[in-house]
Amino acid sequence: MEIYREDTSVVARYADRLSDVYRRHLQCxxxxxxxxxxxxPAYRGVALDVLDLSSLGTTGTFKDWLAAVAIAECLAHGHRTVLAQSSGNTANAVARYAAHAGIRCVILYPPASRRRILPHLAEAPGVHFVEVDAPEERIKQVLAAASAALDLPVVPPLEAQLEANKLRAYLLRDAALASGRQWDWHVQAVSSGFGPMGLYRGFREIRQDDPGMPWPRFLGVQQEAIAPYAAALTGTAVNEEAPMIEPTLFRRAPGPDLLARMQSLCTDSGGTVRVVSNGRYHALEAxxxxxxxxxGVRVTHDADGQVRERAGLYSLAGTYDAVDGxxxxxxARVLAAYTGGSGPGAPLFEPEHRARAxxxxxxxxxxxxxxxxAAASQA
Incomplete structure (x- = not known):
């Protein structure tokens, strides 16, 4: 049953909550x-709702929000060419929104994320996907080197990510008022964690005008093989030998700034970050x-029968697991974020460009x- 809906654009609806540098060009x-x-359906006495950020998006994930905001910032600064690096979802969103705004983009991604790339986006003028045979941290290094050598901006910057994601708080405030619901927990699978970090920034803004507004405790969910936040916050041992189930949940080394932000978020909300083991995930996926x-939420399967993306499923599996535990x-009443997984099915992307780091x-x-x-370095 649908409880609340913004059919067109959360970004446009709450654009007045963004600074002028983003707002001026959002219409483009x-x-x-x-x-x-x-x-x-309720699960073991826990009321369960899902915030579907996938089905009503342009490319099928919540990354559309940040691409709209980040590309608006590029227009404000006069950038006509941008660089990006992604495990798939941000790549698709940046490609679609940059092409829409007439901005050329070069997007680096690892081979493991090839099946996440939507082939039709690579056909747009000015869009170039480059498959780099290297791990995440190395790709980030060469992206920084290319940015410095060619004086090109990297999108989306952190501030644009946080600002775009904070709009979720305003949407949830209005959804709570319209539905009479109050959520005790907000659950999301996390990689870098920009989504929940932005969300709770939005909650803090709302509380400036309404100090009594309650906010949900945050529960971050990480997969067994890649769980740096769970390890840092709770001391959970990371099983790096475990297979990686979902490539978009890829970030192994968030760095001290992001770790501090996640710690603050969990402290302020009374939340935490937990690991869902591979065995538990497989038991709960169906x-x-x-x-x-x-x-009525679509879970996209590719032509080979594989689920296209499991990040949203991890949120739900993590919710069941937290109830069981x-x-x-x-x-309690829980709102689990379905961040991606209802996007279009697509044939396997065949890279036009491959490169060594x-x-x-x-x-x-x-x-x-x-x-x-001539003096440019590859890093």
Whole structure:
């Protein structure tokens, strides 16, 4: 059952909450950044709702919000070419929104994320996906080197990510007022954690005008193989030998700034970050899919029958697991974020450009038509 819906654009609806540098050009970048809240069957005495950030989005994930805001900032600063690095979802969103705004983009991604790339986006003029055979941290290094050597901005910057994601708080405030619901927990699978960090920034803003407004405790969910926040906050041992189930939940080393932000978020909200083991996830996936489907939320499968993305499913599996483990108690009401997984199915992307890490700067220079300075380093 649907509880609340913003069909067109959460970004446009709450644009007045953004600074002028973003707001001035949003009319040139927004497409469809919708969202809705649906009710799922209760689980062991816990009322369960889902915030679907996927079904009503342009590319099928909440990254559409941040792409709309980040590309608006690029227009404000006169940038006509940008760089990005992604495990898939941000790549698709940046490609779609940059092409819509007439901005050229070069996007680096690892081979493990190839099946996440939407092939039709690579056909847009000025969009170049580059598959880099290197781990995440190395790709970030060569992206920084290309940015410095060619004087090109990297999108989306942290501030744009936080500002775009804070709009979720205003949506949830209005959804709570309209539905009469009050959520005790907000659950989301986390990689970098920009989504919940932005969300709770928004809650803090709202509390400046309404100090008595309650906010939900935050529960972050991480997969067994990659759980830096859970390790830092709770001392959970990370099993790096475990297979990685969901490539978009990829960030192994958030760094001290992000760790501090997540610690603050959990302290302020009374929340935490937990690991869902591979065995538990596999045991709970079918239920998560069935519950979402019964509520009218599509779970996309690729032509090979594989679930296209599991980040949203991890939120739901993490909720069930937290109820089973006693963290979320009977009588609570939970809002789980379905951040991606209802996007379009697509054939496997065939890369047009592949590069070794040491060749990235030269390839980016060639794709953008910019001359690489003789002293430029590959990092």
């Amino acid at each position: 970048t927004t497409l469809r950044e919708g969202a809705h809240v649906v009710a799922l 239920k998560a899919i069935a519950d979402l489907t019964s509520a 006693g963290l979320i108690e009977e009588g 040491q060749d990235v700067v030269g390839l980016v220079a060639a794709l953008t038509g910019l001359r690489r300075p």
